[in-house]
Amino acid sequence: MRPLTAAQMVAAAVVVARLARGRRRLPPLRALPDAGVTVSVVIPARDEAARIGPCLRAVLAASAVSEVIVVDDGSRDGTAEVAASLGAKVVTAGPLPGGWVGKQWALRQGVAAAGGEVVVTLDADTRPEPGLFGALVGALERYDLVSAAPRFVCDGVLEQALHASMLATLVYRFGPVGPASPPPPHRVVANGQCLAFRRDRMTGVDGFALVRDRMTDDVALARRLARQGWTVGFLDAGSLLEVDMHDSVGELWREWGRSLPLRDVTGPGWQVADLAVIWLTGALPVLRLAVGRPTGLDAALLAVRLLLAGALRGSYRKPGAGLLLSPLLDPASAFRLTEATLRPVRTWRGRTYPQARAGARRDTCGDARDVSGGARPALPGRSAAR
Structure with a gap:
């Protein structure tokens, strides 16, 4: 042979x-109208004025959502003004620190500003159905971190x-979305377009700081937390979430x-x-x-x-x-x-990011351990709405 x-x-x-x-994958998420807990939705946004409107209208119409926070990450196209005009609370991201990727920095500040027991993060190009948020809260009874797979618009x-x-x-x-048995941490995958978690637990581990220099932030976060013992669910939410990713x-x-x-x-x-x-x-x-x-x-x-x-x-x-x-x-x-x-790209929306910090060591699970002895930035305080 x-x-x-x-x-x-x-x-x-x-x-x-x-x-x-x-054949054994978990059933898709089903709509649940009442979340039963307070839910904050955090949307990081950089130059998303043309796409964020449908997302915000859908989220603001959901009775299960307690507050909607848009973190404006240095937008130059009026994203903050569009979000505020639609009724969202706008948090202005501070200057990007060295060693951080913009999305993680924005999410960290959005979670710090959130008041809900549960935080759902969404990308600006998502289109959620109202029942999504109750479904995610329900899934958090089984998982510590839930990631939702959408239906795509092409x-x-x-x-x-x-x-x-x-x-x-x-x-x-x-393998397919919704595995019945959790994969080993180094093979966990997630979709950063929609994540759900309990706010206190995420701020307790400062999760977004753990993956601050990763371009594939969603999978990095899921794998890092899985290594710390979190149960991570990657579930089919196609009937509750649509994404129009590219033009x-x-x-x-x-x-x-x-x-x-x-x-x-x-x-x-x-x-x-x-x-x-x-x-x-x-x-x-x-x-x-x-x-x-x-x-x-x-x-x-x-x-x-x-x-x-x-x-x-x-x-x-x-x-x-x-x-x-x-x-x-x-x-x-x-x-x-x-x-x-072979030729990884670390440029996005006008920013170019250096390779992973020199003081970080990655193992085969994609984990990062800070061995530089440097202190992590403190969590920012709550930002006033603008």
């Missing part, structure tokens, strides 16, 4: 085992095809493609293994099909990939032909994943 064939067989077995977890066949192809790389590496295929390629590898929270061994799985089971069958030389294993893997495309229908508001075409773009997604792994 040729080495490439043997490696492909091993990778195929790994993927099939991961996909098989979907404009056009090509955007949906590329998005579904990139999404498939996550499923092939980590074009080019933006999707640049922005989501740069974060897909989870490079700054994944050890080198796992990075190599994950890339091998994607190339051998996703890209290689399509490339061989294109040159007219697919093997029997390639055909089987293409069939599995088409089944996954069908299973992903529920992940999109308007599933269409893009889902069926998405396997054809798997070589492109594998290339983007590899490119972003």
Whole structure:
């Protein structure tokens, strides 16, 4: 047996085992109208004036939400004014300290300003249903940190095809959303577009400071807390949460493609293994099909990939032909994943961040331990609404 064939067989077995977890995955979140506790929603925002309106209107209409805080992170497009005009409490983020990524800095200040027992963080491009917040509070009876997987909005066949192809790389590496058994901490994943936790517990560990220099902040936070004994739930909330992430295929390629590898929270061994799985089971069958030389294993893997495309229908508001075409773009997604792994990007919204601080040591779980002896910044006080 040729080495490439043997490696492909091993990778195929790994993927099939991961996909098989979907038979036992937890049911999706269901709407609950009354949260039963006070809920603060925190939305970090930097130049989101054009997108934050629908999110804020939906959150402000939810009876389960006690307060809505928008943390304006140096916006230059009137984001703060839009948020205030709609009725949100606006907190102005202070100057970004060295060693911090903007989103974590904004979230830390938003949580410090929140008064609710439970905090839900949302990205500005999310569109929550009112029942989402009660559902998240209910899930916190079982978990310490809850992350919600949304339903995606894609404009056009090509955007949906590329998005579904990139999404498939996550499923092939980590399995479906809602695993019945928690993965080991170094393989935990989360979606930072929607997180829920109890405020006192998060401020007690100063969670966002723990991952202050990570570009893939959501997964970094989930893995760090899981290592500290937190139970982390990554649950399907497709019927309660929509996300319109990108405005074009080019933006999707640049922005989501740069974060897909989870490079700054994944050890080198796992990075190599994950890339091998994607190339051998996703890209290689399509490339061989294109040159007219697919093997029997390639055909089987293409069939599995088409089944996954069908299973992903529920992940999109308007599933269409893009889902069926998405396997054809798997070589492109594998290339983007590899490119972003080898040449990581640490630039976002006009800011360029240095590599992880010199005083931090990362292990294969993507954890960071401060060995510099430097003190962490104190939690900021509550900011006045503007």
